[in-house]
Amino acid sequence: MRVKIREEEDRFLAYFIDSRRMVGVNENGANILDAFFNQNKSVEMITKEQSKKHSISPPQANEDLKEFLGQIQKEIFPGGFNIVEQESLNSPLGVELNLTISCNLRCKHCFQASYAETFISGEQVIDIVDILASNDVFEVSIIGGEPFLHPNLFDILKRCEKHEMAMNLVTNGTFLDEKTIDKLANINRLVLIVSLDGLKETHDYIRGAGVFDKVDTALRGLIDKNATVEIIHTLNSVNLPKYKQIIDYCEELDLPCNFSLFKPFKPGQKFLTPDPEKVFEIIVDSLVVRSERFRKIGLSNAAIVADLLELPPRNECTATLSGLVVDVFGRMITCPSLVASGYYNDDDLPFFDENFLETWRSHKTFVKFRENGFRECQARAHIFSGDVKGYDPYGVNAFKKFWASYSKKL
Template sequence: MADLVERWVNNPLSRSLLKFITKRDERGRRIDRIFLNYIGSEVSLSLGDKLGSFILKLFFRGITKRLGIDEERIKEQLRFGYWRRGLASVLEGIALRGVERPFTASAPFLIVWNFTDACNLHCKHCYQRADKPKPDELSTEDALRAVDIMADAGVAYIAFSGGEALVRPDFFKVAEVVREYEMGYSLATNGTLLTRENVKRLEESGCDFVQISLDGLRETHNRFRGIDCYDRVIEGIKNAVESRMAVGIATCVTRYNIHEVDALIDLAEKLGADQFIHYNFIPTGRGREIIEMDITPDEREDLLNRLASQIGSRRLILLSTAPQYARVCLGYGYVSLTHFDTVGQQLGKGEEVGFLAEFIGGCGAGRLYMALQPNGDLTPCVFIPIKIGNILADDFTDLWWNSEVLNKLRDRKSFKGYCGRCPWREVCGGCRARAYAYFGDVQEADPGCPLNMDRWRMIEEKIPSPRLEAEVKVGGDGFD
């Protein structure tokens, strides 16, 4: 059935109709007005809009019938602005490129915005080397211009990160403008500043989700974070849980804390969190200094299986930034589309689930998401420090479609090692950030996967044992 839908959507007539309903004019994207009409909102429609609205209804009825999806459920989701924006980018992407496996949206669904390099902690693994604000960080005025640009391009969701975004005094002013555009927004935070007052302000400004870092139980977390802050983080988690926002607890797993993962999931559940997210360790930024603490491919595979095996039996959603998690979850009859997916694990089994996993496609860098740095530079991922342009100096949409680096990330057939010929290539794709951090090449094999053990053995020859104190220089140019 999924193949039938794919052929139907990919035929020239369907593509032409999609181009018509996603056409841009002086009023913006036609599809945005059509969606508002579809959910029953009052909106002025041109004759072309009305025709497009009729086409969209036929399109949705055909898709939902063939895939067994309740059309009313789609309407309910489309009442959220970021859902409308995201689906508009999907349809526009299909109109431009057809149904690809994996898929590239017409604009990033998600922008992770490192809002500042300032931070009140000094974490061992920080990809940003956050400490003090840099002198070239965007002013409030320029940050608001950046929001305008992302909104106009069709970005659906902004995930504020850092550094610690709450350190910056104008955070809420910028966040409120994001919501005025009906983009969704979330906050990744170390949790120490989640006072009741700040949590209330986050709610009032429209924050959907708060992700709080917790990298171990008390002693481990404090050692990892460089300061005694465990109690403040737990208090911040409790404050967030009492709000209407969804709450996720994020743990970057290394040899420091892999033995505490199960206890952390128990703690997250006890505290009332909605999600537990395993973060892949990427040896970039300050993380280069603890490269010897990376876990082995077999340890990672075991961890991902432990997470997937508990789906459905835990009250919270179990996620991972490791793209291999999509492959592992399919083995348990579930689909985990991305590390920010809260829907996939609720879907049933079947051919359609497998198609959806290939369509979303694991690592989303350069296809579904991109990163924005404190100074306005754009990078493929927060963990890949390759500048592809600047949001204020360059054309955002032109960069998205024509960046050489982003197109390399999309070309999975050119990936090296087993990643390029893996039967799970469309579902997973390997972590491009780990490939770049270890080999200086975004198309290299991901050494974190057991199917690339030859690459991991190369690394083991270069890095010291975790029992030894030694420095290793790793990064953009590979090993020295």
């Protein structure tokens, strides 16, 4: 297992590339992790070094080292509750790269206003990846449109792999034939995130006739090749009553199921808007299922989940704190949903270049986004109330009102 380490103002961040977990440590802890995981030094060798460096007995150094590594082991494997990404950092932990707005599907819930054949050049993306890697960005997520329509997709993935960056590739799954699956399965640290909005009838209603069968075949092919795959399921009014079907389907295939929430960007999409209370019920039920039956369920409502589990308060959003989006035009984006909702003017969004960190930290658009707060979703507030600091019907404050009455019925 490899670990990437970078220095922040008050600590070092250690990012375990294969498990995609991260911990904050002091300088000595960073040196120990580098020695153990990257230099492959033995516990005995590190014990001697620590004993000499800190003028303590070898038995004490050995005991301290084993305690430290034991705690790290608990934190780097799934099941922990990482809060580092909730804090304002020196540079992003992960960056989303939008390769294209082109797509072969016309999904009912899609927020895109156009599907024109518009691509960011492969050369420009590779330059961006190089700059990100040189600034200690750990993860890259490839999004679209449909990324498989980009002619240089595999060149981009290979460049990320060269830099030992963790990669997420979000796709509708319709281009995953046997040859493509073979190529994907040989790329290290790549996770395929495949959209699945229900079983056959529901998924085809939302995305088009015959799409479910293509996706189902692709998922099973990816599993056969030991590729790493996850499902992303966008909850809306149509599939919400059937959400347990998708959990069972993912359990059958032993795939993680991640829930996200539909937002109506176009007038014709309002019928897909789910009832907030029904969404809250699903969050509660999914947490129960996840804990009691050990199913792999991911929930995007971080603030609500933390509140339910009585954990330290979390933000609903980490955009501009530890994340960044670069769109198909090379612009730096705070939140794609805010852009899609018409909140920004074109001149509000700066372009990515080698000085992106300074822009990310101090550009007026990013500063204002941070000032507006992260506790609830600014995009949902803007869509439903017309104010980014307004009421979010799916946010933690709305949930608390729901929970006050709903919990009495349990």
